[in-house]
Amino acid sequence: MWIGAVSLSGLLATAAMAAAPPKAPPPRPALLPGESLALAGPDMEVYRFGDAALEGPMGAFSQLLWAKLEGAVWESGVLSFKCTGAMGPFRCSNPKGHGRVDLAKALREDCRLAFMGWARMSAQRWAEDYGDGPARARMLDVFQPFLGRRLPDAEGVPDLDASWFGEGDLLRASPEALLRWLADPAQEEAVRLYRRLLLSFMDETFKENAWWFKSAAPAGGAGATQAWAVGGNGLVLAVMRLPPGSTREEALARFKAVMVGAAAKK
Numbered sequence: 579m580w581i582g583a584v585s586l587s588g589l590l591a592t593a594a595m596a597a598a599p600p601k602a603p604p605p606r607p608a609l610l611p612g613e614s615l616a617l618a619g620p621d622m623e624v625y626r627f628g629d630a631a632l633e634g635p636m637g638a639f640s641q642l643l644w645a646k647l648e649g650a651v652w653e654s655g656v657l658s659f660k661c662t663g664a665m666g667p668f669r670c671s672n673p674k675g676h677g678r679v680d681l682a683k684a685l686r687e688d689c690r691l692a693f694m695g696w697a698r699m700s701a702q703r704w705a706e707d708y709g710d711g712p713a714r715a716r717m718l719d720v721f722q723p724f725l726g727r728r729l730p731d732a733e734g735v736p737d738l739d740a741s742w743f744g745e746g747d748l749l750r751a752s753p754e755a756l757l758r759w760l761a762d763p764a765q766e767e768a769v770r771l772y773r774r775l776l777l778s779f780m781d782e783t784f785k786e787n788a789w790w791f792k793s794a795a796p797a798g799g800a801g802a803t804q805a806w807a808v809g810g811n812g813l814v815l816a817v818m819r820l821p822p823g824s825t826r827e828e829a830l831a832r833f834k835a836v837m838v839g840a841a842a843k844k
């Protein structure tokens with residue numbers, strides 16, 4: 579009886595907490611000059627700080643789009659790719675090569691050549707299965723929000739060069755735009771996939787609110803390009819961009835300091 583009463587009062591307290599209006603904006607994050615951040619909590623309200631609405635090349639975050647488009651297929655087939663650092667005229671983010679990678683490792687370590695190799699295989703399969711028009715439509719359905727009007731009209735799947743895998747400025751986003759895309763319910767399954775691929779098995783299985791992260795090096799090519807980090811913990815999603823000249827390691831360290839450090843202090 580006693581235990582029952584305690585559980586009931588606990589339950590009521592939980593229910594009262596859940597019903598309390600959570601509308602207060604998050605505390606201002608401790609950003610350094612030139613950093614920008616967009617974040618969304620469980621209610622998916624988007625908050626932005628710094629130049630979070632300013633667009634730039636999205637760099638290796640195009641891998642998140644590829645993972646949304648084909649990740650389930652690539653994962654279920656347990657595809658692997660042997661990266662030697664170069665494939666024809668293309669260079670990987672690690673000039674020495676990543677060795678043999680699966681999807682999780684390619685995403686974690688920014689193995690652009692693996693994504694390029696797998697994407698080309700997939701594109702060939704779509705063209706055979708559905709024809710050129712539907713194959714193109716299938717791909718652009720995912721990529722269009724980040725393409726603007728930069729892709730010339732053509733038939734079939736576009737030429738899958740380095741601009742689809744982390745270089746140049748064909749694919750562009752602002753931290754806010756990328757965050758809004760991630761927070762869209764249409765991406766729920768993709769976000770679950772990122773979490774699964776980017777967390778260790780133990781964290782994924784046993785820590786419901788473990789933080790997953792992905793960082794992106796500055797995109798190659800013209801103009802000022804910047805390092806980014808994106809991550810989430812089941813409650814919060816955030817996208818952070820560092821000033822030009824920063825590395826992807828710095829982006830990850832700053833993301834952890836601002837997002838995870840702030841959460842740990844509460």
Ligand SMILES: [Zn+2]
Pocket residue numbers: 661662663670671672675676677688689690691692
């Ligand atoms: Zn590689």
